[in-house]
Amino acid sequence: MLSRRTFIKSALVANAALLTNPSQALQLVLDNAQGQPLLTLADEKSPAAKQFITHVSDDNSSLGLDIGVQFERVKQFCSESPNGLISGLSRDSDFFVIEQLAKDYGFYPSYSANHIQQGNNLSHEVSASQQSADLIAHALAQAGEQWPVWLAHNTQLLPQGHQPMVASKSQIQSTHAAQDFLVSWSLSAAKNT
Amino acid sequence: MTKPLPQGISLGQFNAAIAEIKQVVGKDYVFLDDITELRSYRDAYNTTNDADFAPSAAVAPKTVEQIQKILAIVNDYKIPIWTISTGKNFAYGGPAPRKAGYVVLDLKLMNKIIEVNEKHGYAIVEPGVSYYDLYNFLQEKGIKLWIDCAAPAWGGFVGNTSDHGAGYTPYGDHLLMQCGMQVVLADGTVVETGMDTSANSKTGALYKYGQGAAIDGLFTQSNFGVITRMGIWLMPEPPGFTPFMITLENERDLETVTDLTLPLRLNQVIHNAPMTVDLLWEAAMSVSKRQYYTGTGPMPESNRQKMAKDLDLGIWNYYAAVYGPAPMMKNNMEIIRDTFSTIPGAKFHFDKTRKGDPGWDYRVKLMQGIPNMTEFSLLNWVGGGGHINFSPISAADGKASMTQYQMIRKRAHEYNFDYIGEFLIGWRDQHHIFMLMFDRMNAEEKKRAHELFAVLVDDAAALGYGEYRTHLSFMDQIANSYSWNDNALWDTHHALKDELDPNGILSPGKMGIWPKHLRGKS
Numbered sequence: 001m002l003s004r005r006t007f008i009k010s011a012l013v014a015n016a017a018l019l020t021n022p023s024q025a026l027q028l029v030l031d032n033a034q035g036q037p038l039l040t041l042a043d044e045k046s047p048a049a050k051q052f053i054t055h056v057s058d059d060n061s062s063l064g065l066d067i068g069v070q071f072e073r074v075k076q077f078c079s080e081s082p083n084g085l086i087s088g089l090s091r092d093s094d095f096f097v098i099e100q101l102a103k104d105y106g107f108y109p110s111y112s113a114n115h116i117q118q119g120n121n122l123s124h125e126v127s128a129s130q131q132s133a134d135l136i137a138h139a140l141a142q143a144g145e146q147w148p149v150w151l152a153h154n155t156q157l158l159p160q161g162h163q164p165m166v167a168s169k170s171q172i173q174s175t176h177a178a179q180d181f182l183v184s185w186s187l188s189a190a191k192n193t
Numbered sequence: 194m195t196k197p198l199p200q201g202i203s204l205g206q207f208n209a210a211i212a213e214i215k216q217v218v219g220k221d222y223v224f225l226d227d228i229t230e231l232r233s234y235r236d237a238y239n240t241t242n243d244a245d246f247a248p249s250a251a252v253a254p255k256t257v258e259q260i261q262k263i264l265a266i267v268n269d270y271k272i273p274i275w276t277i278s279t280g281k282n283f284a285y286g287g288p289a290p291r292k293a294g295y296v297v298l299d300l301k302l303m304n305k306i307i308e309v310n311e312k313h314g315y316a317i318v319e320p321g322v323s324y325y326d327l328y329n330f331l332q333e334k335g336i337k338l339w340i341d342c343a344a345p346a347w348g349g350f351v352g353n354t355s356d357h358g359a360g361y362t363p364y365g366d367h368l369l370m371q372c373g374m375q376v377v378l379a380d381g382t383v384v385e386t387g388m389d390t391s392a393n394s395k396t397g398a399l400y401k402y403g404q405g406a407a408i409d410g411l412f413t414q415s416n417f418g419v420i421t422r423m424g425i426w427l428m429p430e431p432p433g434f435t436p437f438m439i440t441l442e443n444e445r446d447l448e449t450v451t452d453l454t455l456p457l458r459l460n461q462v463i464h465n466a467p468m469t470v471d472l473l474w475e476a477a478m479s480v481s482k483r484q485y486y487t488g489t490g491p492m493p494e495s496n497r498q499k500m501a502k503d504l505d506l507g508i509w510n511y512y513a514a515v516y517g518p519a520p521m522m523k524n525n526m527e528i529i530r531d532t533f534s535t536i537p538g539a540k541f542h543f544d545k546t547r548k549g550d551p552g553w554d555y556r557v558k559l560m561q562g563i564p565n566m567t568e569f570s571l572l573n574w575v576g577g578g579g580h581i582n583f584s585p586i587s588a589a590d591g592k593a594s595m596t597q598y599q600m601i602r603k604r605a606h607e608y609n610f611d612y613i614g615e616f617l618i619g620w621r622d623q624h625h626i627f628m629l630m631f632d633r634m635n636a637e638e639k640k641r642a643h644e645l646f647a648v649l650v651d652d653a654a655a656l657g658y659g660e661y662r663t664h665l666s667f668m669d670q671i672a673n674s675y676s677w678n679d680n681a682l683w684d685t686h687h688a689l690k691d692e693l694d695p696n697g698i699l700s701p702g703k704m705g706i707w708p709k710h711l712r713g714k715s
């Protein structure tokens with residue numbers, strides 16, 4: 001089982017300080033407390049993403065339909081915070097675009113997971129390093145309906161290296177039925193690893 | 194994974210060439226790491242394997258002189274390079290090269306806006322200038338000119354125009370609005386086209402042709418040179434803008450709406466390229482497929498109807514706009530209303546009633562050249578959405594629209610995919626974009642999508658339709674369909690290729706144009 005402590009070995013959790021720009025409807029968390037700047041993005045519509053972001057910070061704003069609105073902020077973050085971490089829980093298309101954009105600044109995914117709910121069936125398909133993929137998939141399943149909260153608490157503890165990724169899947173029965181597809185992800189700079 | 198290398202090049206030769214290239218641009222601008230750096234140059238939407246298009250390296254020069262030196266080196270070693278500008282050609286191959294092992298020549302760092310002329314309405318830009326870049330520049334300086342952008346605004350003028358891309362204002366035919374370019378040939382010669390070639394010319398971005406053959410087009414969708422600068426015409430901000438949408442209830446309305454559009458378009462009553470967009474494309478902006486249908490295969494008609502009703506969408510949704518002074522817009526809108534109101538069930542929508550609808554909002558932005566990335570939302574229709582575009586041209590003619598639509602839809606359903614498409618009515622033609630969407634994590638679905646695409650190319654060719662642009666995987670197949678008179682056109686391309694690039698170093702295989710030593714071998 002993946003405990004928070006397992007990850008604490010490789011990184012420290014930091015309290016998030018929130019900076020938001022309401023005009024851009026962005027959930028932005030910049031946390032320099034433990035030396036690693038963090039930018040977190042979350043979808044504005046999905047209840048799971050809302051749950052996630054409220055546990056990353058107390059405030060609530062989010063990613064709208066136009067991911068382009070975030071470009072300047074992501075570029076600036078990448079340029080100014082080469083040791084930073086960009087993470088999110090978003091629609092797949094937003095992850096796709098942010099991933100492509102961040103690559104130009106040397107930031108690459110070190111972790112991603114598809115969270116797919118089909119009726120009562122909730123599955124987590126994790127891509128991460130060999131050492132962590134199974135652990136994360138298991139921990140997400142263990143967290144049950146609170147998986148977004150687990151993610152929020154562990155964002156900075158997710159793997160940050162750039163080793164080849166492997167896949168691992170877990171599945172649970174949820175008490176409520178829904179149709180949803182979200183992706184959680186984290187990107188960090190390759191030069192940092 | 195073993196390092197992909199250019200065909201016929203040993204690791205030793207490759208390393209030697211890379212060492213020389215590093216001397217030219219500096220080591221920070223040569224990218225070699227397959228796991229990190231070179232992932233920027235993959236096509237995440239390909240329907241085969243990443244390895245088929247994995248580059249061996251990428252290099253990002255900053256000046257024309259550096260490009261000349263790089264070309265000299267790759268000519269020496271006979272290493273193929275693949276030129277990109279902003280490198281966002283997703284649906285047609287993204288930044289990836291035609292074959293594994295090429296070195297990507299990435300011009301993103303050549304991103305100067307060289308000139309903007311408000312009076313004459315043009316800009317001259319380098320290849321790395323994105324739509325956002327020029328838009329922001331115009332906004333900051335208060336210059337009252339509009340850009341015309343492709344739906345995803347992270348692309349740019351040079352790359353998109355090079356691939357014959359299109360946008361949504363009256364300046365939407367990008368190659369038509371291009372005027373003057375600078376190109377580096379394979380041997381390092383720098384050529385300026387049109388008027389720019391006369392001494393002290395001030396008219397390079399005003400008049401396209403100069404004297405002699407107009408050759409700008411030769412450098413687009415080809416591999417005869419590296420474009421390093423381009424003039425583009427920009428539309429003066431009009432005094433007014435009226436976008437509108439018409440929802441249409443029946444499948445067959447596609448035929449009528451197309452036929453009714455042509456005279457309005459030819460006579461410039463409608464100023465931009467109208468789009469007839471199918472239900473799923475529009476719906477996918479706000480909902481995902483699984484919210485309306487959890488079965489496999491294409492969405493059944495009853496679910497489609499429910500979704501159309503819920504979202505107040507038509508089976509077809511027609512967008513266009515008029516631009517200009519108020520009396521002129523009023524006049525044109527009256528003609529437009531009279532014309533389309535003849536279609537039973539046609540319903541007009543305007544900003545007043547439609548604002549806030551995701552589909553409406555981003556299309557209105559595009560029709561006035563405001564860059565955005567909203568169209569990527571479509572890709573959430575299926576989980577992990579990827580797509581390649583099948584893009585045949587037809588006449589702007591109702592029957593042709595229906596023929597293409599029915600042909601593609603039938604095939605798509607046979608292969609268990611939804612038809613997601615739109616028709617963009619140009620000056621006299623139509624671009625039909627069938628967005629062949631698949632789950633990019635699902636190998637079986639990708640394979641099926643690949644097979645469907647290949648069948649569509651043949652089906653379309655049999656009916657006399659050719660595609661305006663295509664994905665890396667299908668360039669050769671489509672080139673073979675442009676074969677009239679014993680392949681005379683491709684023989685001409687190849688004659689030019691042999692003359693201009695005898696070592697075949699520039700983007701071999703782009704659009705099916707191959708250097709002599711690789712011809713017929715792909």
Ligand SMILES: Cc1cc2nc3c(=O)[nH]c(=O)nc-3n(C[C@H](O)[C@H](O)[C@H](O)COP(=O)(O)OP(=O)(O)OC[C@H]3O[C@@H](n4cnc5c(N)ncnc54)[C@H](O)[C@@H]3O)c2cc1C
Pocket residue numbers: 276277278279280281282283284285287288300320342343344345347348349350351352353354355356357358359360412418419420421568569700703
């Ligand atoms: C959701 C979605 C919506 C899209 N909508 C549109 C749309 O509305 N309109 C549209 O046109 N496209 C559209 N596309 C396709 C594509 O994304 C755009 O055309 C995009 O602008 C192309 O990328 P780019 O501008 O970065 O060009 P690049 O990727 O830089 O270049 C495209 C190609 O042109 C050639 N080229 C580039 N630079 C040079 C050079 N300097 N010299 C010689 N050859 C060169 C190369 O072969 C290259 O592969 C869409 C794609 C997606 C995924």
